[in-house]
Amino acid sequence: MAYVPVPKDLSKIKTKVAFNLTKRQIVCFAVALILGLPLFFLLKDSAGTSLAAFVMIVIMLPCFLMAMYEKHGQPLEVVIRNIIQTKFVRLKERPYQTENFYAVLEKQRKLEKEVSAIVKGTNKGKRTGKKPRK
Structure with missing residues (x-):
């Protein structure tokens, strides 16, 4: 009896379309062929076969990398x-910043005291510059 291995993590399985390739790989290989072959035939007569092949490889390599490379x-x-984001766009040094919850509570308590003093009428002189009436 033959045993078939079944992967435990099904998120890594990709749908294969044709020739055991995914849609992404087929599109990237097609773009590489569309770019590389005409360039090879155009350069073959004027620059020589080996230089034309080298230029074709250099032009097709990014497409192959886009198709096959995954990290x-x-x-x-x-x-x-x-x-690019980590090297050039974002800041090199990102300081660790926290929100001081105790300071927020202190500020809230101070504001509540000030509001209650205004409501009671004991803080009127401090705000307007006049002495409170009795």
Whole structure:
């Protein structure tokens, strides 16, 4: 009897469309072919076969990387965007800031005392510069 291994984490399974490739991989390989082959045939006569092949490889390589490279389940463009964000866009030093809950409570207590003093009429002289009436 044959045993078939079943993965425990089903989130890593991707739907295969044709030739055991995903839609993303098929599109990236098609773009690589559309860019690389005409360039090779255009450069073959003027620059030589080996230089044309090298240029074709350099042009097609980013498409292959976009199709195949994944790190922690993230495709290449997401990884590159994260690297750019951390290296160039965001601040290098991010200070740790907390909200002092005790200071907020103190401020709230002070405001409540001030409001209650205004309501009772004992704080009128402090606000307007006049002495309170008796």
